[in-house]
Amino acid sequence: MSQSSAPMSHIPNPMKKKVLAALMAVVIGHVAVLFAVSHMKTPELKKIEKDPIKVRFVQIKEDAPPPPPPAEPVKPKVQPKPEPKMVKPQPVVKPKVIAEKPKPKVEATKPIVVDDRKEELKKEQERLEQQRQNQERLEQQKREQSQRDQAERERKAQEQAQAERDRLAREQAARNTPRTLSQGQISWVRSPKPSYTNKDLQGSDRVIVVAIEADTSGRVTNVRVTKSSGVPALDQKIVRSVQNAKFKPYKENGVAYPFKAEQPFELKLNSNG
Secondary structure, three states, X not given: OXXXXXXXXXXXXXXXXXXXXXXXXXXXXXXXXXXXXXXXXXXXXXXXXOOOOOXXXXXXXXXXXXXXOOOOOOOOOOOOOOOXXXXXXXXXXXXXXXXXXXXXXXXXXXXXXXXHHHHHHHHHHHHHHHHHHHHHHHHHHHHHHHXXXXXXXXXXXXXXXXXXXXXXXXXXXXXXXXXXOOHHHOOEEEOOOOOOOHHHHOOXXXXXXXXXXXXXXXXXXXXXXXXXXXXXXXXXXXXXHHHOOEEOOEEEOOEEEOEEEEXXXXXXXXXXX
């Protein structure tokens, strides 16, 4: 302390005041700088919205490394002179600007050139295929319609055949059903000739009625007594004579029918005995 104050004592009073004033000014300046730096607000950085960078990796061919440069002589390092330390304000951090890499060029897709001739040929083939399918459907419809018509014709033919069979059956049944005739409606081809004597009549005239059935040809098929003469043996003689007789066929509109009729026989005594 004594040593530092010794030189100052040799400095004149005005000069001492100037040195003190300079030192105070330096100290006050440093204090002011420190105060300003401590109260300085850090600026808020705005968020920068950027599209994500599209990176395309490109394979780079590695070239041969260049030859090393020639060695330079080592120069002695010069020690810089010490500079007085000064308090610097904190640097303002600036936002980093990310450089957007250029987007890779997308090559335009070349339009596909369609051969008009191939397209027309394809359309023509489709048209022919559609025409063929339509023709097949039409032919199938014709075949089905022909089958339906054939089935309908067969059904009608069967109905007509059945109707014809029914008609013939009715006619046959009608022909087989004997017609009931009177004595004036029948005629004999070979009339019955009964043979009897007064003894068979047993002394009196007799009357016998028989029912006769004949077929379509006029042949007698059945004879039965509906009114007896009173003498059974005489009745049997009359029945046998009728069975051996024959009628003319009975016809209606040219169709022969069987018939039945009753035929009376009057048997009288022979005056010659």
